[in-house]
Amino acid sequence: IPWSGPQTPVSSPIHMAGDGGSPEPVSLGHVPDLDADRALECLEAAHRAYDHGRGPWPTLPVAERLGHMEDFVHRMVARKDPVVRLIMWEICKSRKDAEKEFTRTVQYIRDTIDALKDLDRASSRFVFQEGLLAQIRRAPLGVALCMGPFNYPLNETFATLIPALLMGNTVVFKPPKHGCLLYEPLLEAFRDAFPPGVVNMVTGSGSRVIPPLMESGKVNVFAFIGTSRVANSLRQRHPKLNRLRCVLGLEAKNPAIILPDADLEVTVRECVLGGLSFNGQRCTALKIFFVHKSLAERFVRDLSDAVSSVPVGLPWEDPVITPLAEPGKPDYLASLIDDALALGARVTNDGGGSRHYSAFRPAVVYPVDARMRLFHEEQFGPVLPVVPYEDLEEPVRAVIESPYGQQLSLFGTDPERMARLIDPLVNQVCRVNLNCQCQRGPDTFPFTGRKDSAESTLSVADALRAFSIRTLVAARDD
Numbered sequence: 001i002p003w004s005g006p007q008t009p010v011s012s013p014i015h016m017a018g019d020g021g022s023p024e025p026v027s028l029g030h031v032p033d034l035d036a037d038r039a040l041e042c043l044e045a046a047h048r049a050y051d052h053g054r055g056p057w058p059t060l061p062v063a064e065r066l067g068h069m070e071d072f073v074h075r076m077v078a079r080k081d082p083v084v085r086l087i088m089w090e091i092c093k094s095r096k097d098a099e100k101e102f103t104r105t106v107q108y109i110r111d112t113i114d115a116l117k118d119l120d121r122a123s124s125r126f127v128f129q130e131g132l133l134a135q136i137r138r139a140p141l142g143v144a145l146c147m148g149p150f151n152y153p154l155n156e157t158f159a160t161l162i163p164a165l166l167m168g169n170t171v172v173f174k175p176p177k178h179g180c181l182l183y184e185p186l187l188e189a190f191r192d193a194f195p196p197g198v199v200n201m202v203t204g205s206g207s208r209v210i211p212p213l214m215e216s217g218k219v220n221v222f223a224f225i226g227t228s229r230v231a232n233s234l235r236q237r238h239p240k241l242n243r244l245r246c247v248l249g250l251e252a253k254n255p256a257i258i259l260p261d262a263d264l265e266v267t268v269r270e271c272v273l274g275g276l277s278f279n280g281q282r283c284t285a286l287k288i289f290f291v292h293k294s295l296a297e298r299f300v301r302d303l304s305d306a307v308s309s310v311p312v313g314l315p316w317e318d319p320v321i322t323p324l325a326e327p328g329k330p331d332y333l334a335s336l337i338d339d340a341l342a343l344g345a346r347v348t349n350d351g352g353g354s355r356h357y358s359a360f361r362p363a364v365v366y367p368v369d370a371r372m373r374l375f376h377e378e379q380f381g382p383v384l385p386v387v388p389y390e391d392l393e394e395p396v397r398a399v400i401e402s403p404y405g406q407q408l409s410l411f412g413t414d415p416e417r418m419a420r421l422i423d424p425l426v427n428q429v430c431r432v433n434l435n436c437q438c439q440r441g442p443d444t445f446p447f448t449g450r451k452d453s454a455e456s457t458l459s460v461a462d463a464l465r466a467f468s469i470r471t472l473v474a475a476r477d478d
C-alpha cells in the first residue's frame with residue numbers, strides 16, 4: 001500500500017527533553033491509519049492475486065517463486081541500517097539484539113528457501129501403490145492473514161509471512177503497533193521483488209481493520225503471534241476462525257525448576273539470561289523460578305546480586321535492560337509487585353522495581369506463592385518471581401496445572417535424576433532445557449507449545465507444512 005492517506009504519529013518509548021525542558025517521547029514518524037475500506041482493498045488485492053488457486057502466484061513454478069524470494073532477501077539486506085535503527089528506536093532493542101534480529105531473519109529466509117527446495121524435490125517423486133501411480137504434492141491454502149508481535153516485529157512477522165508466501169499463498173500482513181515504522185524502508189523491496197497483490201500490508205488500529213478482514217470470508221489462513229488474550233477474543237468475536245487453519249504462537253509462563261543439587265553459578269547465570277534478555281519481553285523468557293528450600297536463600301542472594309549488576313541503559317549503549325516498549329507496562333508490573341508485597345513477599349535486589357518514565361529496573365520478588373498474581377500471570381517484563389518448594393511434586397503440579405505449556409528449564413547435577421524427570425516433563429511442555437535457559441532457536445528446531453501457548457509448529461520446515469496442504473494426483477497404472 002502507498003505510505004499515504006490519513007496517518008498516525010509514531011513515537012519512541014525513549015523520552016528526551018522537549019522544548020519546555022521536560023522529557024517527552026521522541027517522535028519518530030507516521031504510519032498510515034487505514035479504515036475498514038482500505039484494509040478490505042488490501043485483502044481484495046491478495047484475493048485477486050490468488051484467484052482461487054489459479055492466479056499467477058500460486059501457479060508459479062517453485063523455482064520461480066524462490067527466485068522472487070531470493071531477490072527480496074537481496075533488497076532487504078541492502079536496507080539493513082534503517083531497519084535496525086528503527087528496531088532500536090521503536091521498541092528499544094539494544095543495538096546488538098536489533099542487529100541479531102535482522103541477521104537472524106535473513107538467515108531464516110535463506111533456510112526456508114533451502115527447506116522448500118528439499119520439500120519440492122520430495123514432491124516430484126512418484127509413488128506406486130495398489131495399482132495407482134501418484135504424485136503427492138504440497139499446495140497453498142489461499143490468502144493468509146499474518147500478524148506479528150512487538151518484541152520481534154520483523155522476525156516473528158516474517159516467521160509466518162515468509163513460509164506462507166513461499167508455499168504459494170498470497171498474504172495480507174499487519175505489523176505490530178510498536179514496531180511498524182520499520183516496514184517503511186522494506187515496502188519498496190516488497191514492491192520490487194513480488195508481483196502486485198502477492199504481499200499486502202495493513203496498518204492502523206487492529207480493532208478497526210481486523211474485524212472486516214475476518215468477516216469478509218476471504219481469509220483462508222490466520223497466523224498470529226502475540227497474546228493469548230487477543231487470540232481468544234478474536235476467536236470469540238469471529239467464530240469463522242474455528243474453521244480456518246490457524247498458526248498461533250501465544251503466551252507462556254516458562255518455569256525454571258532448580259533441584260537441590262543444582263550448580264548455583266550456572267543456574268544464576270542462565271536464570272538472569274533467560275529471565276531478563278530484552279527485559280524479559282520474550283514468550284520464551286523464564287517467568288517463574290521454583291527453587292528447593294535448601295538452596296533458596298543462597299539462590300535469591302546470588303540472583304539478586306546478579307540482577308543488580310545487569311546493565312541498564314539506552315539501545316545504542318548495548319545494555320540488557322532498556323526502556324519498555326508498551327506504555328502501560330511499568331504500571332502493570334508495579335501492580336504485580338504490589339500484589340505480591342501485600343501478600344508477604346519482598347523485593348530482594350537494590351532498586352528493583354523502581355521506575356523512570358518507560359524505564360523499569362528489574363526486580364527479584366521472593367517468596368512468591370500461588371495466592372499471588374505473579375505466580376500465574378505472564379508478566380512479559382523484567383520481574384523475576386522466586387517460589388521456594390519442599391517437595392518436587394509442587395513445581396511439577398504447577399506445570400501440570402498451568403494453562404500454558406511451552407518450555408521449561410531444569411537445573412541439577414545428578415544425571416540419573418534429571419533423566420527420570422525428562423519424560424514426565426516433556427509430556428507437559430514442548431521443550432525441556434537442561435541446565436540452560438529456554439529459547440526458540442535454533443530456528444530449524446521445532447518451536448511450538450501445548451495448551452494456550454500455541455497451535456501449529458513454527459520452524460523452518462514445519463512452517464512450510466503449516467501453510468500448505470498435501471494434495472495428490474493419481475492415475476490407474478493399467
Ligand code: G3H
Nearest residue numbers: 151282283284439440441
Ligand atoms: O517472544 C517469543 C519468541 O519466540 C522468543 O524467541 O527465544 O529466540 O528470543 P527467542
